[in-house]
Amino acid sequence: MDAFALQVFNGLDKGGAYALIALGLTLIFGTLGVVNFAHGALFMLGAFCSVSVNKLLTLSKKVKDESITFFDAFKEQPYLELWFGDTGKVIVDYSVPISILIAIPVMLLIGLIMERGLIRHFYKRPHADQILVTFGLAIVIQEIIKANFGANPIPLSAPDVVSGSAHIGSLLGLGDAVVYPWWRLVYFAFSTMVIAAVFAFLRFTTFGMVVRAGMEDRETVGLLGIDIDRRFTIVFGLATVVAGLAGVMYTPILPPDYNMGMDFLVLSFVVVVVGGMGSLEGAVAAGFLLGILQSFASMNEVKAIIPGIDQVIIYLVAVVILLVRPRGLMGRKGVMED
């Protein structure tokens, strides 16, 4: 039971990331009808927003280390600490959550530029062309990041308060053995919040209503005199922000490198397919489901029975789902069936 609960928790944070990326992919696909292979790169860009903010905040200069009295020692001290003392320290400590504030406008801007500059010219082109051009874009973004930040992973740390492990076992009455890093719980909570916000936005605002109507029948909405293209541009920006936020908050879990997006992209596509192309709920459900499934597959007991299953479980599930339920778990009729 303990081991079971632990694996479920283990799957939640990864599942959260899959769900967020898959949600964005589905939004873009459902509204614009574009298959965006650059979405993983956007996730990665979000992570590097976090890296840049952290670098900015920890800009430092050499100061004399007062604690060592035998000889002249110097240490790096961030300007923020010099200027604001303890407040500065706290700000540096919270660099990852603070990055969210920067990442939202930055990612929104990137998304809008991308849609206006490139994607909109590909609405009428075949899906193969869309896949290929966004694939090229992903390579370009990756290489730019690599040129600026190097190829090595850059570790970032979560704020001190949540850097330890939570004894969720004793909290839930499962036994003390079940401990789990706080930050991953934070990530899970964060991802559910973002998902809830996106759904609320689509469900309860007029804007969201128009977007949903546009996903159902673009032409009719256009005939009603609504500039659907402009709305969809904003939806693209929204999806970019969601992917970016997923990346920002993921940095303490996985040190970002320029290639991280590709791994997540392939998996997220599989998630979208399993969930059902064009179904937002399906994407979220499949994201968490596959995340948890993957963490179960990486248990030693399971690996002892079927070696290597942890590496392929997601793909295997996708293959089976596509063959048994071609539309995915919650796919709708008429989406991507031409």
Added chain:
Amino acid sequence: MSKTYTKHSDLILLVVFSGVILTMPIWLAPLGAGYPDLMQKFAIYGLFAIGFNILFGMTGYLSFGHAAFLGVGSYSAVWAFKLLTMNVIPALFLGLAMSGLFALVIGYVALRRSGIYFSILTLAFAQMCYNLAYSVLTPITNGETGLQLSGKDPRVLDSLMGVVAGEGLPSTDLFGLKMSGYPGFYFCAVILIIGFFISLKIFRSPFGMMLKAVKSNQNRMNYTGLNTRPYTLAAFVISGMYAGMAGVLLAVTDPLAGAERMQWTASGEVVLMTILGGAGTLIGPVLGASLIKYAENIFSAFNDTVLHEMYASLPDVLENSLVWMISHFVGDGWHLTLGALFMVIIIFLPGGLVEGGQRIVKSVRRISGRDADDPVSTPAG
């Protein structure tokens, strides 16, 4: 597309193609590419792209997992070198058989869906192969190190034939002819020409017509009561075998196989080669593959020092800024160029260079006003 292909013109095309390929050492020398290692790559990746084109160019199914077959071919070939003999012939057949088998299994499943689902399915299968090659299949693939020859390999056939293993690692051969340097290139070139010939035959055959019909409207084919899946599956297996053959040749020229050959960026590269040249054309894939490999070779060789020398005549400020800008695109930045090229080709020239060439020919004819009632017929475009 004109319909005036005759046996005669196809023969001319084949002869010209063979001539161009076989004389590569001569006419590539002034371009700085006339050495065997690079020309082998042209031939091998040309073959890979021809095979990919039989699937993508003819049926319109975009596979994002073709590198997996290349990897399977390489691994099989190295195993043949390890277990049987250093002669390349058994390796060829083993590689073809294995990649064909893999393609049959993967194709059987993946071809149940079309469009983007097919792309994602093939991608999933390729990633699966790649991940497995790195983890549990390590006894077969030797994981990250890659599969290599070693002095302790049995080589059953070789020892039966009484071939005495010399000092160090043996090299691949074709009945005694060492497969390094120019013999290696000519071996690859001959196989490329055979591959081209087969592809030409497929293009002109009823089977090829069927594949093109699948591309233009699969629904209509199904409505007429025709089951298209055997045809697409056959195309998938054939193109998988081409990829496997390319993998074998990679192992022949350098007996080493690594899992990174199966990564999905490698699959993306062959897509780019095919599209750059012109998907659905005969010559396009070879052209695209050679151009990409040539550019990779040229661009990767540049570094800051070379650039500074090139622009030494310019004023310092200009020189430095120019070098700074260009240095992102060459050397380690080659992939950036590749990605950008990818985008530019898709955006502006989705039909590839062959189509671009045809357009130029057309507009030239229009300007010279000769095409009043003469439909443009470009040979074998």
